[in-house]
Amino acid sequence: xxxxxxxxxxxxxxxxxxxxxxxxxxxxxxxxxxxxxxxxxxxxxxxxxxxxxxxxxxxxxxxxxxxxxxxxxxxxxxxxxxxxxxxxxxxxxxxxxxxxxxxxxxxxxxxxxxxxxxxxxxxxxxxxxxxxxxxxxxxxxxxxxxxxxxxxxxxxxxxxxxxxxxxxxxxxxxxxxxxxxxxxxxxxxxxxxxxxxxxxxxxxxxxxxxxxxxxxxxxxxxxxxxxxxxxxxxxxxxxxxxxxxxxxxxxxxxxxxxxxxxxxxxxxxxxxxxxxxxxxxxxxxxxxxxxxxxxxxxxxxxxxxxxxxxxxxxxxxxxxxxxxxxxxxxxxxxxxxxxxxxxxxxxxxxxxxxxxxxxxxxxxxxxxxxxxxxxxxxxxxxxxxxxxxxxxxxxxxxxxxxxxxxxxxxxxxxxxxxxxxxxxxxxxxxxxxxxxxxxxxxxxxxxxxxxxxxxxxxxxxxxxxxxxxxxxxxxxxxxxxxxxxxxxxxxxxxxxxxxxxxxxxxxxxxxxxxxxxxxxxxxxxxxxxxxxxxxxxxxxxxxxxxxxxxxxxxxxxxxxxxxxxxxxxxxxxxxxxxxxxxxxxxxxxxxxxxxxxxxxxxxxxxxxxxxxxxxxxxxxxxxxxxxxxxxxxxxxxxxxxxxxxxxxxxxxxxxxxxxxxxxxxxxxxxxxxxxxxxxxxxxxxxxxxxxxxxxxxxxxxxxxxxxxxxxxxxxxxxxxxxxxxxxxxxxxxxxxxxxxxxxxxxxxxxxxxxxxxxxxxxxxxxxxxxxxxxxxxxxxxxxxxxxxxxxxxxxxxxxxxxxxxxxxxxxxxxxxxxxx
Numbered sequence: 001x002x003x004x005x006x007x008x009x010x011x012x013x014x015x016x017x018x019x020x021x022x023x024x025x026x027x028x029x030x031x032x033x034x035x036x037x038x039x040x041x042x043x044x045x046x047x048x049x050x051x052x053x054x055x056x057x058x059x060x061x062x063x064x065x066x067x068x069x070x071x072x073x074x075x076x077x078x079x080x081x082x083x084x085x086x087x088x089x090x091x092x093x094x095x096x097x098x099x100x101x102x103x104x105x106x107x108x109x110x111x112x113x114x115x116x117x118x119x120x121x122x123x124x125x126x127x128x129x130x131x132x133x134x135x136x137x138x139x140x141x142x143x144x145x146x147x148x149x150x151x152x153x154x155x156x157x158x159x160x161x162x163x164x165x166x167x168x169x170x171x172x173x174x175x176x177x178x179x180x181x182x183x184x185x186x187x188x189x190x191x192x193x194x195x196x197x198x199x200x201x202x203x204x205x206x207x208x209x210x211x212x213x214x215x216x217x218x219x220x221x222x223x224x225x226x227x228x229x230x231x232x233x234x235x236x237x238x239x240x241x242x243x244x245x246x247x248x249x250x251x252x253x254x255x256x257x258x259x260x261x262x263x264x265x266x267x268x269x270x271x272x273x274x275x276x277x278x279x280x281x282x283x284x285x286x287x288x289x290x291x292x293x294x295x296x297x298x299x300x301x302x303x304x305x306x307x308x309x310x311x312x313x314x315x316x317x318x319x320x321x322x323x324x325x326x327x328x329x330x331x332x333x334x335x336x337x338x339x340x341x342x343x344x345x346x347x348x349x350x351x352x353x354x355x356x357x358x359x360x361x362x363x364x365x366x367x368x369x370x371x372x373x374x375x376x377x378x379x380x381x382x383x384x385x386x387x388x389x390x391x392x393x394x395x396x397x398x399x400x401x402x403x404x405x406x407x408x409x410x411x412x413x414x415x416x417x418x419x420x421x422x423x424x425x426x427x428x429x430x431x432x433x434x435x436x437x438x439x440x441x442x443x444x445x446x447x448x449x450x451x452x453x454x455x456x457x458x459x460x461x462x463x464x465x466x467x468x469x470x471x472x473x474x475x476x477x478x479x480x481x482x483x484x485x486x487x488x489x490x491x492x493x494x495x496x497x498x499x500x501x502x503x504x505x506x507x508x509x510x511x512x513x514x515x516x517x518x519x520x521x522x523x524x525x526x527x528x529x530x531x532x533x534x535x536x537x538x539x540x541x542x543x544x545x546x547x548x549x550x551x552x553x554x555x556x557x558x559x560x561x562x563x564x565x566x567x568x569x570x571x572x573x574x575x576x577x578x579x580x581x582x583x584x585x586x587x588x589x590x591x592x593x594x595x596x597x598x599x600x601x602x603x604x605x606x607x608x609x610x611x612x613x614x615x616x617x618x619x620x621x622x623x624x625x626x627x628x629x630x631x632x633x634x635x636x637x638x639x640x641x642x643x644x645x646x647x648x649x650x651x652x653x654x655x656x657x658x659x660x661x662x663x664x665x666x667x668x669x670x671x672x673x674x675x676x677x678x679x680x681x682x683x684x685x686x687x688x689x690x691x692x693x694x695x696x697x698x699x700x701x702x703x704x705x706x707x708x709x710x711x712x713x714x715x716x717x718x719x720x721x722x723x724x725x726x727x728x729x730x731x732x733x734x735x736x737x738x739x740x741x742x743x744x745x746x747x748x749x750x751x752x753x754x755x756x757x758x759x760x761x762x763x764x765x766x767x768x769x770x771x772x773x774x775x776x777x778x779x780x781x782x783x784x785x786x787x788x789x790x791x792x793x794x795x796x797x798x799x800x801x802x803x804x805x806x807x808x809x810x811x812x813x814x815x816x817x818x819x820x
Contacts, residue, residue: 134163141167150177151189154196174200180207180230180799183719183746183776187216198222203820205230207255208799211776214240221247228253228820232284233799238266246270253820255282255303258291267295282819284798288320288351294331300366301337303819304355306348309604309794320350335364337399339818341373344603349378360387367391368419369399369815373427375603378403392416399815401425401454413439421447423815425454427494432460433479441486452492454812456524459498462510471595472616474503480513492522494812496593499615500529502576511576515583522589524811527643528617530577530592530625577621578628587632591811594618594642597669599698599807600784601724601751604793607784609726611669614644626651630658641668641698641807649678649685656685663691663717668698668724668807676702683711690715696722696804704730704752709738720747722804726784728752732762739770746776747800751784759783 136144145153145167158168167173174197179185185193190212194201201223206212207230214235220226221244229248232255236244241256245267251274267275275295282303283291293302311317332338340355342348352372360383370391372378384406391397392415399422407413408430424440441447455461462475493514502509510529514520581587596612622645629638629651638655649670655662671677676699686692692715702725709731712718723730730752739745748766750759763781771777778800782792796805 149182151185151193154193155189176203177201178205179209180205186775190216191219194219194222203228206234208233210797220244226251230255238263242267242271245274248274253280254278257284258289260287262289297331300334304340306342308347310345310347318347332359332364336366337369339371344375357383363390363394367395368397371401374403377405380406399423404429420449422449423452426458427454428457431458433462434464436461437482447487448489450487452812452816454494456494456809457497462500471499474501477508484513484516489519490517491519492812494524496524496526496809498526499595509576511580515580520584522811524591524809526595527592527621528595528615531617531620577625581628581631586634588634589637591639591809597642600726614642619645621645623651627654630654635659636661637664639666643670646671649681652681652685656688662689664694666696686711687714691717693717694720694804698724700726702728706734709734713738713741718742719744720804722749725752746774747778749780749805751782756783
């Protein structure tokens with residue numbers, strides 16, 4: 001058994017390795033000296049803690065005397081991560097193995113005499129270990145430790161030695177504690193964290209920590225210096241919330257959930273006093289209620305997320321009339337930001353109207369951001385008309401998003417004044433290109449301040465007239481050119497869910513014009529928009545290396561010496577999409593979504609059995625275009641949906657080889673419907689995705705077999721998996737083996753064509769086998785077309801449901817930095 005100190009050190013060292021690894025492949029330039037020579041004088045300056053630390057590096061758990069200084073040219077791979085006594089090939093402890101003979105090193109020389117060959121490698125490894133860990137300056141070590149989860153700093157790292165104990169408790173590391181998505185943060189770890197550094201924490205985020213009990217959440221009350229706290233997704237009753245907030249007198253920013261059974265009358269006077277000083281509030285509503293809004297008299301930013309279901313589990317219909325009798329006087333006089341996002345359902349619209357009724361009486365003078373995101377239609381009432389008219393007269397906005405029914409056919413945009421706008425969203429509006437230029441851009445007005453623009457579902461936004469345009473008509477490139485020239489500093493742009501076809505002409509293609517937006521960091525486009533205006537004879541197919549994709553009648557490509565050529569085998573492709581990505585090398589988030597794509601798994605509704613056919617131009621977007629994505633070395637999030645032109649999926653391998661920072665991957669309906677031909681290429685791609693954390697795969701007739709899960713097991717960082725497959729199958733034994741190999745997976749959602757009995761049996765087996773060692777484990781295995789799917793979905797933690805289980809475009813979905 002390894003000692004506690006050995007375990008602590010090895011845990012921290014694993015984090016160090018992940019930081020030193022280069023995001024674009026290979027290793028960064030080592031932080032230690034390139035000549036790798038350790039001076040004898042540096043050895044003599046060590047303290048007793050250094051001696052103890054070197055013993056831990058050597059793989060032995062007891063103190064021993066310091067070895068004689070040895071100067072050696074240690075191989076580079078030994079300097080990275082391998083402690084002395086460990087085999088590089090197998091990672092096993094070789095210190096007590098009689099058959100493992102030590103390597104000789106003829107270059108090893110001591111200060112006076114040469115050290116024995118048998119002792120040189122071990123001593124050199126100890127020297128190297130000291131050099132590239134404690135040998136760093138405090139500033140470098142603090143930067144490294146800033147990437148280590150706070151629970152590991154307190155529970156593990158600070159017990160390694162006195163130096164790391166002091167650094168782990170440095171103010172720069174304990175000032176802000178982020179526990180969201182720290183799925184290894186158990187109840188005991190969180191309690192110990194609060195006990196050790198609770199009084200030093202000023203910002204604490206426990207968003208989405210659904211696995212922590214209410215008793216553990218109560219320990220937040222010990223963090224008396226808290227200024228900001230995020231408790232969204234945590235289990236908190238009214239009484240527990242009152243107890244926590246009563247102790248946080250310096251609190252200014254709060255995020256919480258309002259669940260069924262919430263009762264504001266149970267809040268103590270001390271809790272209300274704390275809420276009266278809160279300036280930023282994010283409130284997620286799961287029941288009709290005002291929550292704590294009436295208690296917050298100093299509100300400047302109010303974010304409301306409405307997730308209320310129309311019916312209870314028992315089938316009872318909910319109504320906003322439940323709020324009658326509650327305090328309905330929210331304090332909006334100091335409000336600067338108002339944001340409301342509604343899930344589908346009439347009850348959410350009914351409740352948000354009650355919140356807006358107060359705003360319609362008197363619009364805050366300092367309001368500069370007004371955003372309401374509503375799926376579907378949201379009828380305009382007399383109160384909302386008064387609100388909009390008051391806003392047009394009295395305020396100048398910097399961010400705007402309104403329901404489509406409020407803007408369609410309205411002249412509102414002509415009257416609203418803007419100051420220095422940074423976010424616009426006209427999603428699903430019937431806004432024509434002429435109106436966009438005249439009313440928003442003001443005929444080419446300088447909008448350099450605009451950072452994010454959402455035009456998803458605006459099918460006419462790039463054509464001069466919305467009444468005469470058909471889906472297959474070409475866009476007016478002059479409108480897009482004016483947009484690009486005016487909003488030259490855009491960082492987030494969403495043009496999905498529309499048909500944006502480019503006409504022939506040099507430099508008139510949508511991709512050529514968007515290439516001028518060199519500051520873009522996230523981009524969402526319809527698949528048909530990146531297709532060349534006509535099939536080109538000079539298009540070069542992708543030829544990624546290091547894979548073997550079935551061709552013809554299952555014959556595999558023979559592979560000799562593995563090489564890594566570019567995705568286009570040295571030839572310069574001429575597609576407009578390739579040119580676009582070449583000019584956006586720092587793009588981090590890319591979405592290619594078919595114009596007619598709709599997920600088989602919508603929100604609060606039965607699964608969709610039939611889908612619309614893809615756009616005809618999307619047939620021209622295939623493996624070559626997908627391979628072009630491999631140019632994006634900094635890509636972190638990728639979505640590909642409804643690409644019928646995919647033949648073998650060979651472009652996916654290029655992405656896996658070159659996009660080494662990829663963390664989130666969503667694939668849906670690739671290739672022809674009913675034919676899953678890209679699985680071998682996908683398996684090859686997954687072997688290279690070492691940083692991948694989230695994978696969502698939606699594909700009819702997908703066979704999740706042992707080969708697929710074996711390839712997926714090589715994604716060492718994988719945490720969340722969602723598989724949606726109408727008429728698809730899975731192998732339970734392969735799923736169990738996959739979960740046993742991938743120790744970090746905490747979310748496993750599979751909706752396939754398997755029977756209900758098979759799904760329940762597999763789900764119970766997974767929970768029984770892994771729930772104890774993975775406290776955050778969330779497993780849902782269920783038939784996709786079963787009538788009880790909506791009831792199962794309601795139990796999924798919101799952090800998973802919103803981020804991965806449900807498909808949606810996420811580019812420019814919200815203003816940047818909406819919440820800290």
